[in-house]
Amino acid sequence: xxxxxxxxxxxEERDLQESISAILAQNYSGAFEVILALGPSSDRTNExxxxxxxxxSRVVLVDNPTGRTANGLNAAIAIAKYPIISxxxxxxxxxxxxxxxxxxxxxKTGAVNVGGIMAAVGKSxxxxxxxxxxxxxxxxxxxxxxxxxxxxxxDTVYLGTFKKSALLEAGGxxxxxxxxxxxxxxFRLRKNGGxxxxxxxxxxxxxxxxxxxxxxKQYFQxxxxxxxxxxxxxxxxxxxxLAPPTALVINALSIILGxxxxxxxxxxxxxxxxLIVLGSxxxxxxxxxxLILPTVLIVMHMVWGAGYLSSPKGLMAEEAQxx
Numbered sequence: 001x002x003x004x005x006x007x008x009x010x011x012e013e014r015d016l017q018e019s020i021s022a023i024l025a026q027n028y029s030g031a032f033e034v035i036l037a038l039g040p041s042s043d044r045t046n047e048x049x050x051x052x053x054x055x056x057s058r059v060v061l062v063d064n065p066t067g068r069t070a071n072g073l074n075a076a077i078a079i080a081k082y083p084i085i086s087x088x089x090x091x092x093x094x095x096x097x098x099x100x101x102x103x104x105x106x107x108k109t110g111a112v113n114v115g116g117i118m119a120a121v122g123k124s125x126x127x128x129x130x131x132x133x134x135x136x137x138x139x140x141x142x143x144x145x146x147x148x149x150x151x152x153x154x155d156t157v158y159l160g161t162f163k164k165s166a167l168l169e170a171g172g173x174x175x176x177x178x179x180x181x182x183x184x185x186x187f188r189l190r191k192n193g194g195x196x197x198x199x200x201x202x203x204x205x206x207x208x209x210x211x212x213x214x215x216x217k218q219y220f221q222x223x224x225x226x227x228x229x230x231x232x233x234x235x236x237x238x239x240x241x242l243a244p245p246t247a248l249v250i251n252a253l254s255i256i257l258g259x260x261x262x263x264x265x266x267x268x269x270x271x272x273x274x275l276i277v278l279g280s281x282x283x284x285x286x287x288x289x290x291l292i293l294p295t296v297l298i299v300m301h302m303v304w305g306a307g308y309l310s311s312p313k314g315l316m317a318e319e320a321q322x323x
Contacts, residue, residue, distance in 0.1 A: 002082030003032040003099050004164075008064065008072030009049060010039035012090030015207050016048050019090050024056055028099040035060045035076040036090075039067030045090075070173035070181045077164070077172060086161040087182075093205040102161035105199055112166035112194030113186060115157025116202025118145050123207070128285070129292035130208040130215060138279045139300055141240040144198050154198035156186040158206075166194050179225035187233050212295065216303045223307025231313065241308070247272065248305035273298075 005023055009016065023034050036049050038061055053059040062079055064072035077085055084103055088094060095101075105114040120131035133139035140146040145158040160182065170188045173181050186196050209215040226241055251269045258266030276294050284290030 001030055001084060001103060003028065003030065003084045003086050003103060003161075004077075004080030004082040005032060005034045005086045005088055005099070006037065006073055006076035006080065007035070007088050007090050008037045008039070008069045008076070009041070009045060009090045010064075010067045010072075011041045011043050011045055013041070013043040013045045013048060015091040015093075016045055017052070019088065019093055020052050020059065022093045022096075023088065024058065025096060026094075026099045027096050028103075030103075031082065032099060033058050033060055033081065035062060035080060037062050037064040037072030037076045039064045039072060041067075068175065068178060070175040070177055073181075074172045074175065077167065080164065083164050084161060085164045085167055087159045088204070089159065089206075091207045092159070093207075095203055098202065098204070099161075101199075101202055105197060105202070106161060106163060109197045110195065111153075111197035112189050113157065113160045113162045114197045114199060114202065115145065115160040116199050116204065117148055118158035118206050119203050120146075120206045120208050124210060125288050126212070126292060126296075127208050127210055129289045129296050132283055132285060132289055133293060133296045133300060134206075134208060136279075136283045138276075138283060139297055141243060143240070144200075148200050149198070151199040151201075152197070154196050155190070156183045157196055157198050158182075158204060160186070160196075166192070170194075177225055177228065179221045180229045183226070184229045184232065187229070212299060215296065216299050219300050219304045220307040223304040223309075224311040225307075227308045227311035244301050244305035245308040246305075248302050248309065251302070 007019070012019070020034060026032065036053075036059065038046050038049055049061060053061050060079070062075050064075050073087060084106065086099060086102060102114055105111070118134070120134040122128035122131040134146055137147050144154060145156070166189060170185065170192055174184055177184055190196060209218055223244065230241070251272055254265055254268040258264070258269065276297050280293035280297065281290050284293050
């Protein structure tokens with residue numbers, strides 16, 4: 001059974017060559033194509049994409065003038081010629097058996113979407129610290145596609161390999177969402193009676209953000225758009241998603257009241273910071289990681305919470321393009 005691998009591409013010069021090479025090197029026995037939805041990149045991304053397409057006929061290019069992820073995915077799906085859709089990112093790298101394993105799981109489980117672990121792997125010291133945080137429950141809570149777990153039905157999975165028929169029946173990706181479009185789509189697939197299946201054997205290597213500014217922007221958008229999904233789909237709120245905004249409010253009140261009324265009120269913020277430092281010492285794999293992790297974890301928690309709390313009610317498709 002043929003597979004159409006779809007990727008929304010924007011400013012992926014750093015990782016695109018490795019990502020596409022890993023896809024083209026799959027040991028999948030069936031036919032597959034790789035469709036790159038090209039946004040208005042400001043680096044050499046589109047030039048590299050054209051070189052890849054010229055070198056291998058399996059690589060197909062489609063324009064995505066908005067640069068938005070959901071729009072690019074829908075544009076790629078619209079020209080896909082195979083009944084299975086596998087969504088990959090331009091800064092992700094899949095294992096040689098990924099397509100074979102994913103299609104096998106689709107058939108075996110009867111699910112409409114299967115996915116596995118977002119295995120964050122950094123190269124620089126900062127990226128390695130972010131990767132450690134992203135693969136720890138201290139950084140992302142109990143999310144199985146970050147930290148692992150047993151195979152079975154799930155609310156959502158990382159990226160995903162879909163039955164095209166179910167994806168089209170659900171209406172594809174909602175182009176109003178800048179972030180959280182995967183979670184939102186999986187919600188609709190489940191609402192239609194489909195099963196989303198998590199399996200830890202499906203591992204995708206993910207390259208984390210390389211600067212504190214980029215990390216903060218990413219997590220602010222995560223929080224902002226997760227709130228937008230909650231507004232669009234009543235009953236989709238998960239207690240895990242309420243933890244960061246709750247922690248932000250408690251910590252802010254702790255600082256304000258502690259400085260204006262009594263040092264007694266500083267107990268919550270001191271406790272939080274103490275736990276962050278202690279946790280960093282435990283999960284850090286090197287001395288430099290242990291030193292960087294507190295900043296990384298605080299940014300992930302507090303900025304996500306700030307995005308969630310400040311998310312405007314009318315938020316949907318913004319004019320601004322994604323990074």
